[in-house]
Amino acid sequence: MGRFIAFKLNKGDSFYLETRVHNKKKSVLVDGGDGEHVSEHFKSTVGENKKINVVVCTHKDSDHAKGIMEILASVKCDEVWLPAEWGDLVSAFIRINLPEFYESIISLLKNYETTREEEERFEAEGINTYERENEDEKIIDIYNFLREIVSLSNYGTRRGIDGLQKKDLGLLYSRMTYNKLAYAGNYHTVLSKEMNERLTDILGHYDIIKNIANLALEKGVKIRWFVYHKNAPLKISADDPLIPLNSKEVLKMRPLNAVQVLLELVMQFVISEVNQKSLVFSSRWNNKKYPPVLFTADSNLEGREVLKAKFRDGMIITTPHHGSFNNTPAFKKIRCRIKFNKIVKTTWVRGHNKVRLDDWYLKGILAIKGSTRRYCTKCETNHIQFRSKKGQWKQVHRKRTGDICNCT
Structure with a gap:
């Protein structure tokens, strides 16, 4: 008998699935929520001595990733599937050449300072032909963020790029690596509130990456890396309980240089980038006893995920990005596929988070025939x-019928 559980957590997604592959029982945990008591919930609901065959982290957001550490620390697991971008960073930090790192970052900052000065000159002269593409906007944003970090590493002084010392970047690097930054009052005078929050996030994120990888190695859990690719060819492994819909497994990490390491780390904190690259999976759909489960994470389903997945009556769909107003396109794609396939019954499960709910969640789902x-x-x-x-998902311990969500 198959089983699906959405754990009631303080915040975030954590979904557990029991299914069968070639008549062998398989268990999966997709994301771990914000980490608050998720292992306790697992043990009290699933079983004290139960193990998980596959643990998946779809992306870096703390309301999905933090609980993975708690699960790995206290529950026996066979494999953990992680975004390949994390593996790139972990392997790069292990082998990075510090002098090269310092020189490259100084060169990067100087180059972008020149770019910024040139842009300001054009603006002052009223020249409108200097148009930046979206990618250039992103680079400038990263550059400005790096300048804020450099200011922080200089203990509140603003000596500028030319006054940057290698020891300052060494300080920054060590603090990024070990997450030991202590916020003294003069740090806050240098950074805006938004930048303080972003810097806290960036340091905390690398800490999550490091701890998940270290825990897996320490516990002897096999790590498998999946790189986001919205048009990745569909590949169904013979023994895996999940099918990747927008990623493919990689066996070798990218060789990043020092500049690429820092840019990759910062880029992962642009929330649109992070959510866009959420890994999306489906349970296997060739077993008539278990309707498929579509795990959408925070994705906007910008690739061919919905076209690759097989939709069946009675399937479970985890609500994209907790019902956020940003994910209307994801809902429209799913709705279109439901109508095209003439699906009669679907079950949508939402993990709680404090997002602004949109009409597509509040009204649109229920409007589907x-x-x-x-x-x-x-x-x-x-x-x-x-x-x-009987080929359907039936809720356990439910006393009332009909729609169960009262969110407004």
Whole structure:
């Protein structure tokens, strides 16, 4: 009998699935929420001594990734699937050449300072032909962010790029690596509140990457890396319980240089980039006893994910990005596929987070013709549990029928 659980957490997504592959029982945990008591919830609901065959982290957001550390620390796991960009960073930091790192970053900052000065000169002279593409905007944003970090590493002084010392970048590097930054009052005078939050995020993110990788190695858990590729060819492994819909497994990390390391690290903190590259998976769809589960994470489904997945009556869909107004395109693609395939019954499960809910979640899902229901970990009093029965997912311990989400 198959089983699906959406854990009721303080914040974030954490979904557990029991299924069968070639008549062998397989268990999967997709994301770990914000990490608050997720392993306790797992043990009390699934079983004290139960193990997980595959643990998946779809992307770096703390409301998905932090709980992975708690799970790895206290639950026996066979494999953990991680975004390949993390592997690039971990392997690069292990072998990075510090002198090259210092010189490259200084050169990078000087080059972008020249670019910025040139742009300001054009603006002052009223020249309108100097247009920056979106990618250039992104680079300038990163450059400005790097300048803020450099200011921080200089203990609140503003000596400028020419006054930058190698020891300052050494300080920055060590603090990024070990996440030991202590916020003294003069740091806050240098950084805006937004930048303080972003810097805290960037340091905390690398800490999550490092701890997940270290825990997996320490516990003897096999790490498999999946690189985001929205048009990756569909590949169904013979024994895996999940099918990647916008990624492919890689066996070798990219050889990043020092500049690429820092840019990759900073780029991962542009939330649109992070969510866009959320890994999307489906459970296997060739077993008639278990309707498929589509794990959308925070993705906007900008590739061919919906076209690759197989839609069936009774399937479970995890709500894209907790029902955020930013993910209307994802909903429209799913709705179009439901209508095209004449799907009569779908179940949408939402992991709670404090996002601005959009009409597509509040009204659009229920407007889909057929038997469509929403379940929400915020509105339920306990974990949301389903068992497979006669080719359908049936909720366990539910006293009332109909839509269960009361969010507004």
